[in-house]
Amino acid sequence: MTVTAARQLHNGTVCFVGIGLPSTAANLARMTHAPDVVLIYESGTLGAKPDRLPLSIGDGILADTADTVVSVPEVFNYWLQPGRIDVGFLSAAQIDRHANINTTVIGADYAHPGVRLPGAGGAPEIAASCREVVVVVRQSLRTFVDRVDFITSVGFGHGYGDRERLGLTGAGPRVVITDLGILRPDPETRELTLVSVHPGSTPEQAQAATGWALAVSPELTTTEAPTERELSVLRRLEATLEGGRGVL
Amino acid sequence: MAEIVSLADGIAEVVHDGDIVVMEGFTHLIPFAAGHEIIRQGRRNLTLVRMTPDVIYDQLIGMGCASKLIFSWGGNPGVGSLHRFRDAVENAWPQPLELEEHSHAGMANRYVAGASGLPFAVLRGYVGTDLAAHTDTVRPIICPFTGETLTAVSALSPDATVIHAQRADRKGNVQMWGIVGVQKEAVLAAKRSLITVEEIVDTLDPKPQQVVLPSFATSYVALAPGGTNPSYAQGYSLRDNAFYTAWDTISRDRDTFLTWMREHVMRPEHVARPQ
Numbered sequence: 001m002t003v004t005a006a007r008q009l010h011n012g013t014v015c016f017v018g019i020g021l022p023s024t025a026a027n028l029a030r031m032t033h034a035p036d037v038v039l040i041y042e043s044g045t046l047g048a049k050p051d052r053l054p055l056s057i058g059d060g061i062l063a064d065t066a067d068t069v070v071s072v073p074e075v076f077n078y079w080l081q082p083g084r085i086d087v088g089f090l091s092a093a094q095i096d097r098h099a100n101i102n103t104t105v106i107g108a109d110y111a112h113p114g115v116r117l118p119g120a121g122g123a124p125e126i127a128a129s130c131r132e133v134v135v136v137v138r139q140s141l142r143t144f145v146d147r148v149d150f151i152t153s154v155g156f157g158h159g160y161g162d163r164e165r166l167g168l169t170g171a172g173p174r175v176v177i178t179d180l181g182i183l184r185p186d187p188e189t190r191e192l193t194l195v196s197v198h199p200g201s202t203p204e205q206a207q208a209a210t211g212w213a214l215a216v217s218p219e220l221t222t223t224e225a226p227t228e229r230e231l232s233v234l235r236r237l238e239a240t241l242e243g244g245r246g247v248l
Numbered sequence: 249m250a251e252i253v254s255l256a257d258g259i260a261e262v263v264h265d266g267d268i269v270v271m272e273g274f275t276h277l278i279p280f281a282a283g284h285e286i287i288r289q290g291r292r293n294l295t296l297v298r299m300t301p302d303v304i305y306d307q308l309i310g311m312g313c314a315s316k317l318i319f320s321w322g323g324n325p326g327v328g329s330l331h332r333f334r335d336a337v338e339n340a341w342p343q344p345l346e347l348e349e350h351s352h353a354g355m356a357n358r359y360v361a362g363a364s365g366l367p368f369a370v371l372r373g374y375v376g377t378d379l380a381a382h383t384d385t386v387r388p389i390i391c392p393f394t395g396e397t398l399t400a401v402s403a404l405s406p407d408a409t410v411i412h413a414q415r416a417d418r419k420g421n422v423q424m425w426g427i428v429g430v431q432k433e434a435v436l437a438a439k440r441s442l443i444t445v446e447e448i449v450d451t452l453d454p455k456p457q458q459v460v461l462p463s464f465a466t467s468y469v470a471l472a473p474g475g476t477n478p479s480y481a482q483g484y485s486l487r488d489n490a491f492y493t494a495w496d497t498i499s500r501d502r503d504t505f506l507t508w509m510r511e512h513v514m515r516p517e518h519v520a521r522p523q
Binding site: 019042045055056059063068069071072073076077080081104110113115118119122123124125128129150151153154157163166167169 | 396427433
């Protein structure tokens with residue numbers, strides 16, 4: 001998942017990064033095939049170049065290694081909103097067939113939720129304004145639901161044309177990467193379609209982990225396995241998290 | 249001009265029962281010592297405002313200080329849920345917690361509007377999401393120049409904003425650097441403010457990308473070395489990531505939480521701690 005996510009970033013891509021897997025993937029890309037990828041964290045650090053994985057979105061190493069540090073209003077208003085960011089990474093507690101994302105509540109009754117999730121954070125505007133979005137989420141019947149209980153961040157609404165009708169400036173989710181494979185929105189319907197399975201996974205497994213009749217591309221491929229180099233850099237990066245501490 | 253006071257006096261001056269209270273700090277410079285003082289002073293029915301509620305608001309909520317939360321992301325960063333926040337929302341313990349929920353961009357702009365003396369701010373946001381339907385401080389607005397429909401968010405004008413910074417001088421000018429978040433806007437939006445600092449010095453020598461809050465723009469400054477622990481102050485302290493992880497266990501159970509708070513926040517030596 002992490003290696004596949006890293007491969008979505010090209011050299012020079014300007015990327016809005018959240019902590020966890022997106023941050024790992026973006027730094028993996030920077031240390032392998034895309035040394036000039038630009039990492040922007042919502043804490044206001046533009047062009048951060050950490051030599052270890054940051055432990056939080058506001059880790060001191062991000063400020064220490066950034067080209068500049070700006071305020072939170074500035075990062076959203078000047079940098080994200082006008083479309084200066086190429087790729088935004090998002091995750092989801094629930095995602096539906098049109099790639100709408102829920103990170104707010106599980107259960108239909110907002111006032112009395114079954115599970116109260118953290119909420120929106122920067123995601124709604126990342127989903128709206130980044131030129132494109134990469135979603136990284138584990139695939140299961142719990143996460144891949146026919147309709148999300150709450151739309152926190154818009155993917156394609158009810159399908160083709162909804163983003164344009166809503167006036168959203170970014171193109172929306174270009175790809176959804178899971179632990180089983182890769183999905184992309186169908187060009188005509190905007191419904192998520194399985195286009196690749198990771199080595200060892202099958203379309204049947206992907207369907208069994210999806211809460212709707214999953215469309216499978218006629219040109220279904222197998223994801224290229226991680227290279228030795230990708231894996232060794234990933235292991236070295238992940239090792240920096242163990243016993244890690246914020247820096248002065 | 250800001251008055252330099254003790255932490256206890258500063259909190260007593262700026263935070264009263266029923267107030268709308270902001271405590272900001274984006275992972276960095278979170279004002280934990282000030283939050284603990286609010287808990288010790290037994291404040292009630294606060295409307296707590298913060299983009300990322302974090303462990304400090306989990307503690308205030310669990311100790312019964314808050315009746316409402318205005319926020320945009322309520323989790324323990326990198327760890328998981330805030331269990332006291334969830335217990336309040338899901339089970340009304342220790343009391344019901346009303347929510348007013350936004351996105352980060354919306355919250356940041358609400359502070360900007362408050363700091364600017366405007367009733368609202370305009371952004372591209374919330375469109376197509378279910379957030380606006382549950383939050384009456386978000387409305388569509390038509391641009392008078394282009395006719396485009398945009399989103400308006402109402403200004404945040406808190407009774408009190410409390411933040412932590414690295415340093416102040418003896419006149420009460422405050423200096424902070426590193427990740428500066430939305431603290432400047434939050435202080436300028438507030439009727440009253442208290443800034444706790446790591447140290448008070450004779451002169452503030454410049455730091456890269458610093459933010460300075462002039463003494464005339466704030467109410468009180470209090471010395472609170474280490475007052476941001478387990479968050480951190482760039483140049484002074486490290487983030488205690490192990491504590492954030494440990495909080496998941498401490499806060500999961502009501503009794504374990506209350507015992508921890510009694511031992512680490514409520515004990516008399518904490519209350520009497522000299523500043």
